[in-house]
Amino acid sequence: MGEPTGSCSIDIQRLAADLETKLCNVDLDGGRRWRRSPECLISKVKPQVRRVDDSQYTPQVVLVGAYHHKPLDSTDQLAKWTALRRVLPDDGEQRASTLRRCLEAIAGVEDEARSYYEDGAKTWRENQMFVQMLLLDAWFVLDIFNVGGEAAAAVGSRGGSAVDYIFAVRDVFYLLENQIPFFILEKVYELVRVGNSGQDQDQRTQTCTSPPPPQPPGATAIAGGGPSSSSTVVVDGFLRHLRSLLQDQGYSNVEVDITSTRPCHLVHLLHMHFTPMAMSPADDTDDAAAVPNRRARATVYRWRGATQYHAAGVRFKKRALGAAAGDARCVLDVELRRLTTLHVPTLTVDNNTWRVLRNLMALEQNNPHLGSHVTAYCLFVSQLAGTASDVALLARKGVVVHFMATDEDVADGFAGLCRGVALDVDDARRNYLQPTWERMERWYSSRPVNWMALLRRRHLSNPLVAIALLAAITGLVCEVVQAVYAVKTYRPTI
Template sequence: MDHAAHVVDIASLAERLRAELAAADAAAGQLVRGCPIVIAEVGELTRSIDPDEYIPHHVSIGPYHRTKSPHLAMDGEKVQCLGAVLSSAIAGTTLEVYLEELTSLEGRARSCYAHSFEHMDGAEFVRMLLLDACYVLVKVGGVLEAAAARRGNGGEAPPASGGGGHMMAGVAVVRDVLYLAENQIPFFAVDKVYNLTVPDSGDSAADAIAAYVRELLRDQQYSVATPAVAGPDEIGNLLHLLHMHFTPTSPSPSLATGSEATGGGKGRRVGRWRTATEYHSAGVRFRARPLVGKSARSILDVKLIGGGGTLEIPRLNIDAETWRLLRNLVALEQSNPGAAGGSHHVTAYCVFVSQLACTPWDVELLSRRGVISHGLGSHAEVAELFAGLCKGVAFRADDPRSNYLHATWRTLEGRFQCRPRRWAAWLMLRYFSNPWLAVGLVAAAVGLVCTVVQAVYSVLSYTSGGS
């Protein structure tokens, strides 16, 4: 065998790897400085569960699906949106001004993607940023139209249109522009176009679009939160803006104390959640928690009360877009493990509900309690969707910083492991839930007590007479 053909030039290989390391370090530093959120493709293991939940069906935003599905580029409609932007722009803001400003942001924008897209030259990339930003500003809630109207009214808000006139044209556009993790452009590009167009509108693109997002999420009863957004540099993209509305107010760590909180074993690792029917058999009651601002602000605000005997969960209204929104929010957290201090709140919630409601009996129970509302074909169909919600997802359940429901799991597990409570709960469910059975059981107990008392008196009378 000729070993000479396999001689490795160590010095040359080391030099090449050092250059690659330097480039990677530079890219990572640029990402940290300029992009709060990286826009990445969804992993194949996660995508394989339901690929349609991650791809646009109406319009592509950003480079990922522009190249994969050219028919979704919708350049004709986007050029019309560009025309609307130019028509609304202040005097002197020409097309060249927009292109110059976005060209200065090209490098920063490219660094926000997990891929380099070297096949797109600078002109094509900047054209994409401009057209997509114009499309977002025209289509999302009439943001640009409202800003232009405020300027025309001397800064006053235009008359509100009834019947949701400022909502998007259709469900397909909402899904593609707001919900999809891959179908995004950096928010600072949208903000730049907005500021060039209506610099005297009195607000920013972040304020205007956040107002629309709040209206959308409140209408769907997913969130009533009003997160503080200081500026566009804190917003990675539109999905990230939605994600900011899904932050739990606070977990309930005070409940997770003592041996009950650890399930009878100090330091026990957090395991799988029990199903709703299992918790129910251990005496845990389920109750729908209303979204009322300071109390519960989003569907993530799960709360234990009554020493762990009642679990309050905000109602989850399930429709055709629920799974798409949750899955893409999870995908955003998976691609950005360091975002929001490492907290994966939406992932923690999805792991919780996917294991709590993974059988038809669980969905039926939670539906009766008002925790789940759905119009799908059957409870079994909903349970199957819940069961597959977090397949392929990596999650550190034992880290309280990642898992805001860490203490809740421990308290519930301690309650489930307590055998006297399980027996008491079984008696309540088996006998006292039916009034006739309860009456019969009480009558039998009274009869038994009377029989015992009669026997005791008989024995006492016999012994007294004999003495």
């Protein structure tokens, strides 16, 4: 490469910084300025996915955010007004002053809040109504889960019930479309609970700034403080609820590092707990080499049913969820050991299981850079447990635990889980289960395994035939033993 021309070299870093500063001053869409895109967006579920089951993506009780919000003056919004009124000062003048301060601060980050919605929240044409919605909805979510309050307090202490809490969890934690940007939750908590607007520290209200200095663990640019900042309180408050839910359901035991990746919204925070461990194939290299192989790779990526794998000699074993060596950290940690033993974390199936998995897949489909771990797992379980006999087998092995009326109901849920969903199965970087599938497919497709499976299906499936065959083999072995014994004890007569 030749030397750069001119009297001095070009400072690319400074040039890029200057160019970015100028781009920030360019007006787009009627005066709104360009900003960095959030890591992931609050978006509408794709129509081809929603058509499968609209109820899995639509909130029923707690409606928040730009997509499912009802008119602010409707009777259904009374609970939100009550929650905000309860925390504001009783004195009318102080209350008005607090409201003005809150609304001014949120108006300063309105453009950024809109950037978290895929369509820019275009249905909210009036800026004043959008800002008011953010304040009401954000505080309502904080109030429902008592963020910043006593750890033991629950919805019941606020006049609700356990059922109310279940509905709130379903609508707020699980539904992609029903979200408020997480930084707005932090901002509103700081404004309402702490009573400090933090305008001197708030970097979000500045259109273009230099990169903020490194923050202490758990802190954000909004809080601008150390571990005791309001941001840490908000994150810890939601994590407390979410970790309890995931551990009770057996979904995840992952410890999320909030300091490295900040959540964009609550479903993003949920997705951060569904991260499979990096599985090294080194432990089973020798086993993999011993697999009888007729073809290097199958042409169609499709998992077999559990009963098909079982007939080919594959064993299913439930994998414990925990922190010990060999334990799974979340339900995605599927691992093939000793060539034919598939260790699968137990999946508890209830009314919310499909809702959780479908919305996490929708998040990945709309934000490809987040990965496709949940989508790959859903493709695996939907094909592994697509029939009632598959579900019955996995239930006996402890891999599936369900509370549905019949195995057929569970199988129907699994079979329709991935309808309308796309996955690049040939990209191992996005499909973490592809190596496991390839090894199992080589085993399943091998000629000796097929012979044994055919023998088992045709002859050993009938108990009477199996008993007769066993008796015949036993008789043949006895005759051989007697013949050998007779040869050894034979003494010719002289």
